Amino acid sequence: MKFHIVTFGCQMNVNDSDWLARALLARGWQEAPEDEADLVVLNTCSVREKPEQKVHSALGRLGQSFRGRPQAFAAVGGCVAQQLGEDLLRRYPFVRLVFGSDGIAQAPNALERIAAEPGLQMALLDFLKTYPEREEAWEGGAAAHADAPGPRQCFVNIMQGCDNFCAYCIVPYTRGRQKSRRPEAVLRECREQIARGVREITLLGQNVNSFGQDAGGAGMNFAELLHAVAALPGLDRLRFTTSHPKDIAPEVVRAFGELENLCPHLHLPLQSGSDAVLRRMGRKYDTERYLRIVRELQAARPDIALGTDLIVGFPGETDEDFERTLEMMREVRFESSFSFKYSDRPGVAAVNMTPKVDPQTASDRLSRLQELQNEITSEALESRVGAVCEVLFDGPSRVQSEDAAFWRGRDSGGRIVNVPLCGAEREEDLAGRMMPVRITEAKKHSLIGEKTGEAW
């Protein structure tokens, strides 16, 4: 059997696809291009309307390409699968498995059965009470995705689901209630990954700061888990995502000053700079509290690089609310941000909130916000020129030149750094290695640096 996985959405989906690929490889299946695959898996996202539409166009395309190949079939996983469920099986007869975030643990066995039993369709959509541990599968398989981790980096899930019900967000409905993973299982997976050569681990969850706070508990809070993972011998870099500002504990803030391998980099979604909008979003913090956290983080780790998520055009957002968001951006000076136009999602509280912001106004706000972000990003990158940092390389840069081989990696703050190797050094393979680099130039979204020492 040949399979192909297409991944939409967040890092949790990237990580899920990666595991599914490994579990299928362990069963003797092979990865293949989409038009040669017997099974195409779509791992989907429904956080906004656009990614959901992409799933339907991908399914339309698959319907065409499966014509004349009756043995080929599709499976749909992730958030759209959880949301639309068995409707997908009815609407697209060539879809023979739908699975949600808890069901994925059973997906490899289900796929084997389906491949052997013509006509069988299955749904794995139940939410479970505890974190569903998955079988261990290590060999090969990499989800083809722009966010896929580099050769010696990996993601490790620490929880699933979300209990926050922010007024705009569909995730609590598609990923279910928060369930923390057992710390022993997290540590076992981290240890195994390090033994296999991983140097950088990113702990993953919708809301990592509330690790261990759900009904099942975990016998450990997030700060304790961070300390335990950071102490694993051989781990060069540790990151985590995503954090909710309301739950970030003082011990986690302090960890940035205490743990040497915890990278000075934090994604802390703000969503809006207006207290009135934050209140309607149900975020449970205000700008004052957010700024206090930022100052504490900067006190613990002065070089910390902050990133964020922002939504414009939330129902009722006025010009003045939006100006507040711009002010917060100027105040915090986020090095990077993901920003989105509010998108109505079925079943969320904000659907019933009025007045809706007209789409043109929301688009104008989004462009103004992104312009400001570009300015701040440029200035932040510019200020790195001259600094010496350690870069962990993913692989060759996309852009190469005639007289040098360019390698692409990230510094500990998560900034992209491209480094040329000239002369005899052109033959050197930097993928998965770390090297001291002096930053020589800032581009719009990345840095250029020169080698100042040997790679290791």
Ligand code: SAH
């Ligand atoms: N727990 C994750 C949320 C994942 S959703 C986190 O806090 O990062 C990722 C981002 O998508 C959110 O932070 C939010 O900025 C955005 N988002 C979620 N629902 C949205 C909606 N209905 N419209 C626009 N953006 C949305």
Ligand code: SF4
């Ligand atoms: Fe998309 Fe959210 Fe689901 Fe991730 S958890 S796939 S961002 S809807």
Ligand code: F3S
């Ligand atoms: Fe969504 Fe808010 Fe949870 S953004 S994933 S409901 S923390």
